[in-house]
Amino acid sequence: MINVRRDFPILTKVHNGHPLVYLDNAATTQKPYQVIHALVDLLEHHNGNPHRGAHVLSIEAGELYDKAREAVRKFINAKHFEEVIFVRNSTEGLNLIARSYGETHLKKGDKVVIPISEHHSNLVPWQRACRKTGAELVYMYLDETGHFTEEDLAKIDERTKIVSFAAVSNVLGMVRPVKEVVERAHKVGAIAIVDGAQSTPHMKTDVQDLDCDFYVFSGHKMLGSTGTGVVYGKKALLEEMEPFLLGGDMIEYVQEQTTSFNELPYKFEAGSQNVEGAVALHAAIDYLNDIGMDQVEEHERELTDRCLEGMLKMPHIHILGSTDPKEKTGVISFTIDGVHPHDAATILDSYGIAIRSGHHCAQPLGAHLHVEASNRVSFYIYNTLEEVDYFLSKLPEVRKVMGFKD
Numbered sequence: 001m002i003n004v005r006r007d008f009p010i011l012t013k014v015h016n017g018h019p020l021v022y023l024d025n026a027a028t029t030q031k032p033y034q035v036i037h038a039l040v041d042l043l044e045h046h047n048g049n050p051h052r053g054a055h056v057l058s059i060e061a062g063e064l065y066d067k068a069r070e071a072v073r074k075f076i077n078a079k080h081f082e083e084v085i086f087v088r089n090s091t092e093g094l095n096l097i098a099r100s101y102g103e104t105h106l107k108k109g110d111k112v113v114i115p116i117s118e119h120h121s122n123l124v125p126w127q128r129a130c131r132k133t134g135a136e137l138v139y140m141y142l143d144e145t146g147h148f149t150e151e152d153l154a155k156i157d158e159r160t161k162i163v164s165f166a167a168v169s170n171v172l173g174m175v176r177p178v179k180e181v182v183e184r185a186h187k188v189g190a191i192a193i194v195d196g197a198q199s200t201p202h203m204k205t206d207v208q209d210l211d212c213d214f215y216v217f218s219g220h221k222m223l224g225s226t227g228t229g230v231v232y233g234k235k236a237l238l239e240e241m242e243p244f245l246l247g248g249d250m251i252e253y254v255q256e257q258t259t260s261f262n263e264l265p266y267k268f269e270a271g272s273q274n275v276e277g278a279v280a281l282h283a284a285i286d287y288l289n290d291i292g293m294d295q296v297e298e299h300e301r302e303l304t305d306r307c308l309e310g311m312l313k314m315p316h317i318h319i320l321g322s323t324d325p326k327e328k329t330g331v332i333s334f335t336i337d338g339v340h341p342h343d344a345a346t347i348l349d350s351y352g353i354a355i356r357s358g359h360h361c362a363q364p365l366g367a368h369l370h371v372e373a374s375n376r377v378s379f380y381i382y383n384t385l386e387e388v389d390y391f392l393s394k395l396p397e398v399r400k401v402m403g404f405k406d
Ligand code: PMP
Pocket: 026, 027, 089, 090, 091, 092, 119, 121, 122, 166, 168, 169, 170, 195, 197, 198, 218, 361
């Protein structure tokens, strides 16, 4: 198992007299010293507004920003530097694609196909794109354990122009057959967009191998800081697309009535760049590369295996989606008979255990499953089997505290 806890200062926190057990990694991850120090080094020695000045600090900040982009390119194996665009997060990335590609390419009669399990950030932008263009938003409803069915996949037909889906669901934790779905989309002439918010931090990503047209992810879910996300797009598509935001830095030449745009990737990066975020993401990528993404995946699988095994023995616990650890990353959502998820999370917090409760930004899935809210534990590289055992030992306490006798 990976042993990196000493690199994460926040993990020494004590809460309610208990060592903090942080199991909300699908929401955001903690930061190692390597990332924190990279940020401090930037702010102490290299801070400037990149691509704007001829002075030393602007140049140094610009170099660090571009080096970070190159690190991202390698990490996801994009073919070209220009295909990596920095945005604020996955949400902004998906909005960029829905606005700059979706709203300009869709028309009445076209279909956008997405699974019912999508995060709101890969759903609400498609509602608007469809409303504006007259296209139809069509859902794949999945089987009872959260898998795509043949009927779902058959919805990707000749009328479909866009298929957009998460490589890993943030509620079900299930790893999707990305290549297969991308292939099906391409067969009917549609483009495939992959939301990698829950996959990029946890497994190897190779966008050329996946052959997806767009791919997005968030830095803060993989040891980086908030406010940094990435859109990968195939160069030919990005080149013909309209910019998303307009203003400084994304222009080539501005006249009173017209503007020509900067080249890729800058065309999509209006305004002063988030150099801190890019530098933090670069440090995070170096850190993950040092461990190895295969090891990251293996570590989380062991934790998930142990946790699922324990939870499946508890009669009042119900897990959403597949219970096969081979099909999942380290994300387990569940309900407890008779206990509201917020109560469960509050009781576990009193034991120092941080878990998520709520609709997980996937209300249509909740409505479809008739589970409006649930709890979720999610693991990362610094979690241990001892923490899983501690969580499993405290989970039955929840019903006891709520007054249930069994
Ligand atoms: N997609 C998925 C699958 C997610 O889990 C999340 C974050 N919970 C997002 C998109 C949105 O990420 P962000 O909040 O960083 O934009």
